[in-house]
Amino acid sequence: MKQVFSRLMLSSAWALMFVVIFTKQATAQLNPYQYSIAKSAVGKKGAVASAHPLASEVGLQILKKGGNAFDAAVATQLALAVVYPGAGNIGGGGFLVAHTQTGKSIAIDYREKAPGAANRNMYLDKEGNPRLDLSQSGHLASGVPGTVAGLFTTHAYCKLPFAELIEPAIALAEKGFSITKGEASALNNHKNGFIKYNTRPTAFVKDQPWKEGDTLVQAELAATLKRIRDKGAAGFYEGETAQFIVQEMQRGGGIITLEDLKSYKAIERNPIVFNYKEHTIIGMPMPSSGGVLTQQMLKMIENRSIGTMGFHSKEAVQLMIEVERRAYADRAEFMGDQDFVKVPVKRLTSDSYLQERMKDFVAGQASPSTTIKAGAIQPESEETTHLSVADQWGNAVAVTTTLNGGYGSMTVVGGAGFLMNNEMDDFSVKPGVANMYGAVGKEANAIQPGKRMLSSMTPTLVLKNEKPYLVIGTPGGTTIPTSVFQTIVNMLEFGQSPLDAVNLPKFHHQWLPDQVMVEKDFPSTLKTDLEKMGYKVTPRGQIGRTEVIKISWKGKRIDTIEAVADKRGEDHASAY
Numbered sequence: 001m002k003q004v005f006s007r008l009m010l011s012s013a014w015a016l017m018f019v020v021i022f023t024k025q026a027t028a029q030l031n032p033y034q035y036s037i038a039k040s041a042v043g044k045k046g047a048v049a050s051a052h053p054l055a056s057e058v059g060l061q062i063l064k065k066g067g068n069a070f071d072a073a074v075a076t077q078l079a080l081a082v083v084y085p086g087a088g089n090i091g092g093g094g095f096l097v098a099h100t101q102t103g104k105s106i107a108i109d110y111r112e113k114a115p116g117a118a119n120r121n122m123y124l125d126k127e128g129n130p131r132l133d134l135s136q137s138g139h140l141a142s143g144v145p146g147t148v149a150g151l152f153t154t155h156a157y158c159k160l161p162f163a164e165l166i167e168p169a170i171a172l173a174e175k176g177f178s179i180t181k182g183e184a185s186a187l188n189n190h191k192n193g194f195i196k197y198n199t200r201p202t203a204f205v206k207d208q209p210w211k212e213g214d215t216l217v218q219a220e221l222a223a224t225l226k227r228i229r230d231k232g233a234a235g236f237y238e239g240e241t242a243q244f245i246v247q248e249m250q251r252g253g254g255i256i257t258l259e260d261l262k263s264y265k266a267i268e269r270n271p272i273v274f275n276y277k278e279h280t281i282i283g284m285p286m287p288s289s290g291g292v293l294t295q296q297m298l299k300m301i302e303n304r305s306i307g308t309m310g311f312h313s314k315e316a317v318q319l320m321i322e323v324e325r326r327a328y329a330d331r332a333e334f335m336g337d338q339d340f341v342k343v344p345v346k347r348l349t350s351d352s353y354l355q356e357r358m359k360d361f362v363a364g365q366a367s368p369s370t371t372i373k374a375g376a377i378q379p380e381s382e383e384t385t386h387l388s389v390a391d392q393w394g395n396a397v398a399v400t401t402t403l404n405g406g407y408g409s410m411t412v413v414g415g416a417g418f419l420m421n422n423e424m425d426d427f428s429v430k431p432g433v434a435n436m437y438g439a440v441g442k443e444a445n446a447i448q449p450g451k452r453m454l455s456s457m458t459p460t461l462v463l464k465n466e467k468p469y470l471v472i473g474t475p476g477g478t479t480i481p482t483s484v485f486q487t488i489v490n491m492l493e494f495g496q497s498p499l500d501a502v503n504l505p506k507f508h509h510q511w512l513p514d515q516v517m518v519e520k521d522f523p524s525t526l527k528t529d530l531e532k533m534g535y536k537v538t539p540r541g542q543i544g545r546t547e548v549i550k551i552s553w554k555g556k557r558i559d560t561i562e563a564v565a566d567k568r569g570e571d572h573a574s575a576y
């Protein structure tokens with residue numbers, strides 16, 4: 001538990017310790033040893049917003065070379081796997097939601113899956129007590145990684161050769177780059193974990209503490225990336241890299257096999273598509289709860305004139321809290337990997353069901369979670385990362401990827417140089433038993449071999465007149481869908497700029513625990529108003545790190561593309 005708290009504290013520390021250097025536009029040339037951070041950037045031809053300046057700039061360079069938004073999304077993800085090892089990854093998984101210039105909406109699922117030897121009781125001791133230490137850290141915590149398969153599935157929509165997209169990541173890993181203040185602090189905070197959970201020396205541990213500006217070289221990771229460049233997905237899921245993964249698992253008590261790796265497949269799924277007033281929303285389907293929750297929350301407010309209530313009015317905030325509560329109650333009861341369990345998505349998102357759900361809503365009065373019937377909430381870590389990309393042709397791509405906890409399982413694959421995820425903890429390790437964040441999960445998300453663990457990741461697009469208008473997403477575990485929901489409402493209903501919609505204080509209710517979590521700068525009068533209505537309001541650290549791109553059209557042509565990177569981290573916006 002101590003470790004969990006230190007990881008949570010870390011997210012807040014990043015925001016506190018980090019000194020943002022605001023610049024109007026991103027630097028033209030990529031210099032991995034000297035770079036600054038831009039929180040907003042406006043262009044006409046393309047934009048990228050991600051968790052790290054070097055990754056956003058890699059994406060921008062790919063756009064400038066003639067790549068489309070898919071090319072840039074692939075290159076940015078690969079760069080994040082090098083420069084943002086806490087969440088960027090090739091040892092984890094993710095989701096992509098996109099809209100192409102030809103009008104097609106796409107969802108790619110490259111979520112990790114449980115290894116073939118997994119079973120529902122694998123994190124229980126002989127007495128049936130949960131072993132959260134095993135589901136959260138070290139070799140047994142890892143699901144079979146999906147990211148590399150996802151990148152190659154995405155590549156079908158790209159223009160440039162994969163070798164060109166991976167080259168910047170290889171150079172960053174091989175020659176190194178200067179680390180940020182946040183990264184130095186995070187690496188120092190995890191030093192003991194890296195020592196404890198590794199069987200071989202890693203690039204992340206050195207004798208002296210890391211400091212801002214130090215160079216991080218990852219030679220083994222560079223070699224792995226070269227195998228992927230040369231052999232495609234087989235350069236990861238087969239041959240030398242796969243051997244390294246399995247040998248690492250065997251040294252540390254993990255269960256991923258060569259067969260698990262070889263059989264991993266990313267899946268193109270039908271995205272969640274629905275209308276919110278005059279806009280169309282495109283979201284991620286199961287095994288992410290994100291798209292369904294966004295649909296439920298938006299549909300529950302759609303006919304309630306929230307725009308006229310006003311941003312941060314007590315009426316609007318209370319309404320949003322109550323729809324969040326109801327949607328998350330459903331998440332806990334019904335949601336899981338649809339390939340393994342029946343999730344009643346049609347019913348959960350139907351107008352009649354959602355109207356019924358709001359029948360007991362009373363304006364000005366908290367409805368206690370004891371009276372809102374459903375199962376229990378599945379806990380999730382907050383260390384994930386999101387990138388938004390748009391190009392001059394009208395392609396828009398939203399990608400959220402994760403290792404789960406900060407630096408995932410903290411196990412680096414010996415010889416291969418990348419971190420493995422601890423995504424198995426996103427399953428319900430024992431139905432009804434409190435997990436990592438003091439909450440409980442249920443049957444729909446129980447562990448089964450080959451099953452994907454339920455996620456909250458919510459890469460989302462908003463279309464206007466059938467053209468991409470907003471590209472949105474964020475990390476933040478269970479707070480992800482509420483952050484995306486609030487960002488959409490802030491812009492579509494309260495008329496906010498992307499910068500305000502991203503940066504103004506957020507709040508979160510997830511049914512259980514029955515409390516409203518608010519950021520530290522949430523207005524104190526509003527907090528008092530909510531308490532008078534019967535809410536328990538708990539201030540906490542930052543909620544999410546949202547990246548938004550807004551595309552403005554003049555008829556059939558793009559007028560401007562505006563990228564905004566969240567103030568809460570070292571996130572960076574690039575555009576040209």
Ligand code: GLY
Nearest residue numbers: 402404455456457
């Ligand atoms: N591990 C975070 C999520 O998938 O929601």
